Amino acid sequence: MAPAKPRVLISAEQIRARIEELAAQIDRDYDGRAPVQMVAILKGAFVFLSDLARAMKTPARIDFMGISSYGRGKTSSGEVKVTKDLDTSIEGLDVLIVEDIVDSGVTLTYLIHVLEQRKPRSIRIAALLDKPERRLRPVCVDYVGFTIPDEFVVGYGLDYAEDYRNLPDICVLEA
Ligand code: IMP
Ligand code: MG
Numbered sequence: 001m002a003p004a005k006p007r008v009l010i011s012a013e014q015i016r017a018r019i020e021e022l023a024a025q026i027d028r029d030y031d032g033r034a035p036v037q038m039v040a041i042l043k044g045a046f047v048f049l050s051d052l053a054r055a056m057k058t059p060a061r062i063d064f065m066g067i068s069s070y071g072r073g074k075t076s077s078g079e080v081k082v083t084k085d086l087d088t089s090i091e092g093l094d095v096l097i098v099e100d101i102v103d104s105g106v107t108l109t110y111l112i113h114v115l116e117q118r119k120p121r122s123i124r125i126a127a128l129l130d131k132p133e134r135r136l137r138p139v140c141v142d143y144v145g146f147t148i149p150d151e152f153v154v155g156y157g158l159d160y161a162e163d164y165r166n167l168p169d170i171c172v173l174e175a
Contacts, residue, residue: 004160004173004174004175005173005174006154006155006164006167006169006171006172006173006174007171007172007173007174008169008170008171009148009151009153009169009170009171009172010146010148010169010170011169012156012168012169014146015051015128015145015156015169015170016051018145018146019048019051019052019055019145020055022052022055022126022143022145023052023055023056023057025143026052026056026058026096026126026143027056027057027058029124030058030094030096031058033058033094034058034059034060035058035059035060035061035093036056036058036059036060036061036094036095036096037060037061037063037088037090037093037094037095037096037120038052038053038060038061038062038063038095038096038098039063039064039065039086039090039095039096039097039098039115040062040063040064040065040098040099041064041065041066041067041097041098041099041100041107041111042064042065042066042067042083042084043066043157043159043165044099044100044101044157044158044159044165045098045099045100045128045157046157047156047157047165048098048099048100048126048128048145048156048157049062049098052098052126060096061088061093063086063087063088063090064084064086064087065082065084065085065086065111066082066083066084066085067080067081067082067083067107067110067111068080068081068083069081069106069107069110080106080107080110080111082114089118090115090118090119090120091118091119091120092119092120092121093120093121094120094121094122094124095115095120095121095122095123095124096124096125096126097111097112097115097123097124097125097126098126098127099125099126099127099128100127100128100129100156100157100158101127101128101129101130101131101153101158102125102127102129102130102131102135102139102141103131103134103135104134104135104136104137105135105136105137105138105139106136106137108125108137108139108141109137109139112125112139124142124143125139125140125141125142125143126141126142126143127141127143127144127145128145128146128156128157129144129145129146129147129148129153129158129170130144130145130146130147130148131147131148131149131150132147133149133150134150146170151172152172152173153170153171153172153173154167154170154171154172154173155167155168155169155170155171156168156169156170158170160173
């Protein structure tokens with residue numbers, strides 16, 4: 001299969017600048033409430049997490065959760081399951097979920113439900129990308145990097161069938 005050609009939608013430089021702004025906002029909001037327990041959703045959020053965590057001045061703890069809802073295609077299977085759980089307790093902590101993209105909202109709705117049962121002090125969400133046109137479940141995203149149209153994007157952690165995650169820019173796959 002010939003790989004589709006990626007077209008840059010958001011450049012690495014635009015992402016870097018936006019993450020500086022998000023980090024400053026997070027630092028203001030969590031002032032005096034350190035450490036923040038960052039919970040990054042594997043695998044797509046790994047690049048965003050590493051840049052966001054280093055741009056923040058607020059001390060943070062890092063943990064990961066694996067959630068699968070997509071299989072290998074471009075649309076959600078609708079079925080969500082935890083494939084890797086947290087290593088640490090979040091009880092009493094200020095949790096910041098770090099997600100690559102909010103699409104239908106199904107994944108985050110499920111995740112918030114799971115994490116709330118563990119009695120964190122608070123839960124907020126940082127998502128690099130938001131595709132509001134595709135929303136099936138309402139989700140309140142506290143920190144959004146970029147709102148994008150309904151196009152399938154790859155790069156900067158995001159994949160199509162596990163490819164393209166290490167592209168530095170966020171790209172649209174041309175058919
Ligand atoms: P949701 O449950 O539909 O909100 O899906 C969220 C997950 O689907 C994200 O964490 C991504 O892993 C994946 N996803 C949604 N849209 C895209 C896209 O345009 N490119 C790559 N992955 C996507
Ligand atoms: Mg994801």
